[in-house]
Amino acid sequence: MIxxxxxxxxxxxxxxxxxxxxxxxxxxxxGRASMHSMPAYHGWHMALWIFVPALLCWVxxxxxxxxxxxxxxxxxPVAASLPADEMQRSAILAEAKAIAHDPFAxxxxxxxxxxxxxxxxAETRFGFIGALLVLIAALAGGGYGxxxxxxxxxxxxxxxxxxxxxxxxxxxxxxxxxxxxxxxLVFEAGLFFKDVSPIAFLTGTHWxxxxxxxxxxNDNFGAVPLFWGTIYIGAIxxxxxxxxxxxxSAIYLTQYASSTVRKWLKxxxxxxxxxxxxxxxxxxxxxxxxxxxxxxxxxGVPNPSTESALAAGLVMGVMIIPFVSSMADDxxxxxxxxxxxxxxxxxxxxxxxxKKVLLPxxxxxxVAGIMLAVSRAIGETMIVVMAAGAAARLSANPLSSMTTVTxxxxxxxxxxxxxxxxxxxxxxxxxxxxxxxxxxxNIIALRVVKRFRxxxx
Amino acid sequence: xxxxxxxxxxxxxxxxxxxASERRFKLLGLGAIALSLSFLALLLFIMLRNGLGGxxxxxxxxxDSTNASVAGIWGAAKGSxxxxxxxxxxxxxxxxxxxxxxxxxxxxxxxxxxxxxxxxNLAAVPSIIFGLLGLAVFINTLHLPRSSPLVGxxxxxxxxxxxxxxxxxxxxxxVPPSIRDAALAVGASKxxxxxxxxxxxxxxxxxxxxxxxMARALGETAPLLxxxxxxxxxxxxxxxxxxxxxxxxxxxxxxxxxxKAFVQNTSAAIxxxxxxxxxxxxxxIYLRNKFEVRW
Numbered sequence: 001m002i003x004x005x006x007x008x009x010x011x012x013x014x015x016x017x018x019x020x021x022x023x024x025x026x027x028x029x030x031g032r033a034s035m036h037s038m039p040a041y042h043g044w045h046m047a048l049w050i051f052v053p054a055l056l057c058w059v060x061x062x063x064x065x066x067x068x069x070x071x072x073x074x075x076x077p078v079a080a081s082l083p084a085d086e087m088q089r090s091a092i093l094a095e096a097k098a099i100a101h102d103p104f105a106x107x108x109x110x111x112x113x114x115x116x117x118x119x120x121x122a123e124t125r126f127g128f129i130g131a132l133l134v135l136i137a138a139l140a141g142g143g144y145g146x147x148x149x150x151x152x153x154x155x156x157x158x159x160x161x162x163x164x165x166x167x168x169x170x171x172x173x174x175x176x177x178x179x180x181x182x183x184x185l186v187f188e189a190g191l192f193f194k195d196v197s198p199i200a201f202l203t204g205t206h207w208x209x210x211x212x213x214x215x216x217x218n219d220n221f222g223a224v225p226l227f228w229g230t231i232y233i234g235a236i237x238x239x240x241x242x243x244x245x246x247x248x249s250a251i252y253l254t255q256y257a258s259s260t261v262r263k264w265l266k267x268x269x270x271x272x273x274x275x276x277x278x279x280x281x282x283x284x285x286x287x288x289x290x291x292x293x294x295x296x297x298x299x300g301v302p303n304p305s306t307e308s309a310l311a312a313g314l315v316m317g318v319m320i321i322p323f324v325s326s327m328a329d330d331x332x333x334x335x336x337x338x339x340x341x342x343x344x345x346x347x348x349x350x351x352x353x354x355k356k357v358l359l360p361x362x363x364x365x366x367v368a369g370i371m372l373a374v375s376r377a378i379g380e381t382m383i384v385v386m387a388a389g390a391a392a393r394l395s396a397n398p399l400s401s402m403t404t405v406t407x408x409x410x411x412x413x414x415x416x417x418x419x420x421x422x423x424x425x426x427x428x429x430x431x432x433x434x435x436x437x438x439x440x441x442n443i444i445a446l447r448v449v450k451r452f453r454x455x456x457x
Numbered sequence: 458x459x460x461x462x463x464x465x466x467x468x469x470x471x472x473x474x475x476x477a478s479e480r481r482f483k484l485l486g487l488g489a490i491a492l493s494l495s496f497l498a499l500l501l502f503i504m505l506r507n508g509l510g511g512x513x514x515x516x517x518x519x520x521d522s523t524n525a526s527v528a529g530i531w532g533a534a535k536g537s538x539x540x541x542x543x544x545x546x547x548x549x550x551x552x553x554x555x556x557x558x559x560x561x562x563x564x565x566x567x568x569x570x571x572x573x574x575x576x577x578n579l580a581a582v583p584s585i586i587f588g589l590l591g592l593a594v595f596i597n598t599l600h601l602p603r604s605s606p607l608v609g610x611x612x613x614x615x616x617x618x619x620x621x622x623x624x625x626x627x628x629x630x631x632v633p634p635s636i637r638d639a640a641l642a643v644g645a646s647k648x649x650x651x652x653x654x655x656x657x658x659x660x661x662x663x664x665x666x667x668x669x670x671m672a673r674a675l676g677e678t679a680p681l682l683x684x685x686x687x688x689x690x691x692x693x694x695x696x697x698x699x700x701x702x703x704x705x706x707x708x709x710x711x712x713x714x715x716x717k718a719f720v721q722n723t724s725a726a727i728x729x730x731x732x733x734x735x736x737x738x739x740x741x742i743y744l745r746n747k748f749e750v751r752w
Contacts, residue, residue, distance in 0.1 A: 160648040167562060170554035174575040174622070177615050181586060184593035245489045252486025265490055267742070272497050274734055276676025278705040279727050282712045283500050286507075286720070321493050349475050351482035372581065379583020381679035386712060406585050410682055413592065431589045435582065442581045 002124075003062060006131040010054040010138050014047040017142050021046030021149055028151045037155035045155040048162050049145030054138035061130040072122040078114050185435055188428035195422045196221045201429060207392035207403075209412065209423045221426055223433070225392040229402040233313040233388060234377035237398060241317025242373060246324025247366070251354055253325070254332050273322040281386030284315040289387055296399045307389030310398035316383050320373050327369025331362040336456055364455075368448040375441035379434060381406040405430045504731070508724025516725055520691055521707065525718030528711075530726050532693040536606055536686075536701030537675060543610020543697055544617055544674050549667055551614075552621025553656075556663070559622070560629040561651050580619040587616045588683025596684055604685040607697040612684060613674040620673070624666020628659040661748030668741040672734050678705040704730045 022043035029035060070093070073079055082089050096115035100123065148155070193201070197218055204222015249269060253262050289311035296304035335358055343353040359366070389401025390411065412427035462468060519529020555576075563569045591612035595601045601608050632655050640650035681687075686706050694701035702710070704726065711723040 156646065160646060163648055163652075164562065167554050167558035170551045171558045171563070171569075171572050173551055173555060173618065174572050174579060177579060177590075177618070178575040180594055181582070181590045184590055185586075188593060245493055248486045248489030249493060252483070252490055256483050256486060265494075268494055268497070269490065271735075272493060274672065274676075274738060275497075275500070276678070276705050276730060276734070278676070278678040278708050278712075279500070279504075279731070282708060282723060282727065283503065285712065287499075287503055318493065318496050349479045351479045352475070354482070375581060376583075379585065381583070381585045381682075382709070385679075385682075386709070406583070406679070409585055409589070410679070413683055414685075414687065428589060428593070431586055435586050438581065438583055439578060442578055446577060 002127040002131050003058065003065075003134075006134050007055075007058060010051060010058075010134060013054075013138050013142065014051040017050045017145065018043040018047040021146065024146070024149050025155075028149070030151075035151045036153060037157075041155040041159050042149050042153070044159045045148065046142065046145040048159065049141040050138045051141075052162075053141040054134050057134045057137040058130075061133060065126050065130060068126050069119065069122045072126070073115065073118050076115075076118040076122075078118055082111065181435065185428055185432040188425055189432040191420065192422060192425035192429045196426070196429075201426075202433075205394060207408075209408075209426055217422060221422070223405075223430065225394050226403060226405050226408055226430065227433075228394050229309065229388070229392070230378050230404040230406070232396070232398075232402060233309050233384060233404055234316065234380065235374045237310060237313025238317040238320055238377045239370065239374065241314055242320040242324045242377075243370060245317075246321045246373075247328050249321065250325045250328035250332060254329055255350060255354060255358075269322050269325060272318065275319070277319065277380060277382040278386075280315050280319050281382040281384075284311050284383055284387035288315055292399065301399060304399055305389065305401045307387060307401040308399050309388060309402040312384050312388035312402075313398070315387065316377055316380055319380070319383070320377055323376060324369060324373050327372060328362070328366050331365025331369060331452070332358060334365060334453055334456055335361045364448050364452040368445040368452070371441045371445040371448075375438040375445070378404075379406065379438055381410060385410050405434050409434075501731075504724045504727045506724075507720055508726075508728045511721040511725035512728060516722070517729070520693055521689060521702065521710075522691065523689075525714070525716055525722055528719075528722055530704065530707055530729060532690055533702045533704050533707035533726070534729070535693045536609075536690075537703040539606035539694060539697050539701065540609040540613065540681075540703055541671060541675060543606055544613040545667075545671060547611065547614035548617040548621055548670070552618050552667070553625055553663055555618075555622045556625030556629060557651060557656065560626045561655070562647070576619045576622050579615075580623060583679075584616060584677055585679040585683065587612055588680030590615065591680060591684045602698045602700070604688050604700045604702075605698045606694060606701050606703075608684050609681050609686055609701075609703065610697070612680050613677060616677070616680065617670040617674045620670035621663070621667050624669070625659070625663045628662025628666065629655060631662065632658045658750065661744050665741045665745045668737050668744070672737040672741075675737070676705055676730065676734060678709055681706055682709075704733075 022039045025035070025037075025039035025042035029039065073093070073096075082092060092109045092112050092115065095109055095112035096119055099112055099116040100119040195217055200218035201221050201223055203224060204219065205224045206219055206222045207225050208220050253266060253269075257265065285307075289306050289308060292308055292311050292314075293304045293306050296308075339357055339361055340353050343357040344350070348356070384404045384407045388404060388407060390403050390407065391401045392403045392408075393400065395402065409427040409430050412424055412430075515527070516529045517534075518531050519527060520532035522528040559569065559572065559576075563572075591608060595608045595611055596603055601611075636654050636658065637650050640654045641647070645653065681703060686702060687710060688700055688702070689710070690700055690702050708723055708726045708730065711719045711726065
């Protein structure tokens with residue numbers, strides 16, 4: 001708590017420093033070209049010197065404080081009565097911390113209540129020390145900054161160097177995120193593959209992670225039915241819906257519609273892409289799936305299930321339409337006008353021009369767009385969670401319920417089980433596969449699009 | 458073909474056929490759009506029919522409950538608000554600074570190429586993967602409070618960041634070089650030229666992209682499912698570290714209820730969410746139309 005307050009105090013100090021330094025710099029002003037930098041830059045220079053060291057100090061202290069608190073609590077005489085077992089001890093400590101922050105929290109261990117006081121004391125003590133250190137850093141930085149204020153001091157250049165460092169740090173964020181994704185997926189999946197062989201995981205056809213008590217754990221983690229369900233729903237059913245509708249929409253909008261019509265229809269089509277997936281999922285489960293079930297029943301299918309691959313795929317396809325449409329739109333627009341003009345001049349009708357000239361010329365772009373659409377469809381989660389079902393089966397029947405990679409990831413991670421069981425870890429292995437597949441699709445598609453654009457430039 | 462007679466009945470028939478096929482093709486295109494839009498209309502109609510009856514003040518101001526008739530969405534809406542606040546505060550400055558660096562200052566180097574590849578790929582990574590990242594890093598490694606707007610906001614910020622960078626770069630790219638040259642010519646430094654002249658001109662475009670990215674984050678469910686934001690929460694969160702739910706998650710939780718009375722709640726919550734999203738997108742379009750400068 002005190003650490004949050006001190007951060008605000010540092011912000012306030014920076015503001016004060018800004019005005020103080022600018023005021024002092026203004027006093028130094030003795031006419032044109034008497035100073036290297038404008039007074040406001042001296043203000044910024046000062047504010048940075050107050051804020052940055054204090055922030056660094058704050059971050060470091062926040063990182064090491066929990067360890068210090070634990071150490072102090074362990075040294076307390078009350079902690080001597082704790083069980084030696086690491087697991088039990090940390091459970092009691094966690095409860096005691098909850099009580100220390102909220103006196104009404106429930107505790108299952110009586111010892112936790114006794115520990116709450118020492119924890120509170122230690123947290124206050126170390127929080128206070130930390131706050132003091134942060135303030136010292138701010139004042140020391142500010143003191144140094146203040147002594148720099150001279151007419152000849154290049155404050156602007158220094159501030160600009162600081163800004164550049166900030167910009168660079170912000171852009172490294174992207175690499176850090178990518179690295180974080182890869183590292184966490186690979187690490188957790190590695191733990192999973194310690195128990196289950198990767199070959200069995202990638203080629204096995206039996207998926208029932210709940211029954212991990214079987215003779216051979218490898219037999220329960222065959223992910224092929226999940227891959228099949230994902231491909232069947234995302235790459236086949238959804239695309240059968242999305243490709244013709246999206247492509248024809250794009251052709252109509254770019255080739256036939258007047259600009260007024262396009263101005264109205266295009267945003268309306270884009271609303272489809274803006275509807276949250278959970279809404280689509282609900283719509284699929286509430287309306288589309290029962291419709292399909294009734295339709296199946298009328299065809300004479302015995303006991304049609306409410307959850308079906310068709311319902312999920314159909315709705316997913318509709319969701320992807322605007323995406324395919326806008327990718328096709330770009331691809332068609334990239335074809336030089338001279339090509340279609342030439343065809344029209346020879347007497348071909350518009351539709352003949354589109355079918356025989358425009359589409360073949362735009363094909364690489366369209367195919368790349370479809371690849372991106374597939375990568376989006378197979379990563380889609382909420383629709384399949386709400387409408388596709390949990391049954392891992394290898395079937396080509398669109399009316400049967402089917403499960404996907406994303407559905408299983410959700411399923412594995414939302415139950416109440418300990419984190420390090422193979423069941424939960426399998427979610428990370430599935431995530432890794434999903435990540436790699438979408439990455440490959442994206443990279444190839446972006447390459448194709450780039451090369452395709454260059455070909456016509 | 459020199460002896461081709463354009464007035465022969467065969468030629469006339471052929472031309473008529475070609476025109477008919479032209480009309481069919483055009484109708485097919487119109488039909489595709491009509492079919493897509495009618496699907497949207499059906500979706501909206503069903504949500505409105507089921508949900509409009511449930512939209513009243515008690516619903517808007519109440520919190521989750523096991524009883525459908527008293528359950529409301531204020532708790533989830535507040536959770537969404539706090540989550541979006543965290544997302545915006547993190548992803549907007551980071552995204553804008555990153556876009557400025559990549560577009561204005563970055564040297565051509567292998568590192569920068571990596572950054573660009575990363576950003577383009579992150580924009581296409583499935584959202585559930587960000588949820589796995591959030592679970593592994595924020596919850597299991599940093600031990601931040603589970604199912605809190607803080608963790609939700611952090612996770613969504615990582616997801617929104619590339620969207621803002623990409624739209625920001627396009628907006629900055631659209632500012633003509635003459636603006637920079639003019640600033641540099643009267644003695645501004647490179648940093649001054651960018652922050653005082655290019656950035657204000659690019660800001661409407663950046664804001665439009667940011668709002669669109671935020672709208673997407675507001676409707677996102679899957680990554681939040683991973684970090685445990687699916688608890689049954691009766692009291693609205695007081696701060697960003699309290700356990701909370703968010704609007705799309707509330708929709709998901711209610712859709713799972715067996716009690717038929719929750720159909721009305723779910724649909725009403727969907728209407729509220731869609732209204733928010735339409736508003737945000739409307740603002741984005743307004744900003745774009747009002748401030749966009751054609752150079």
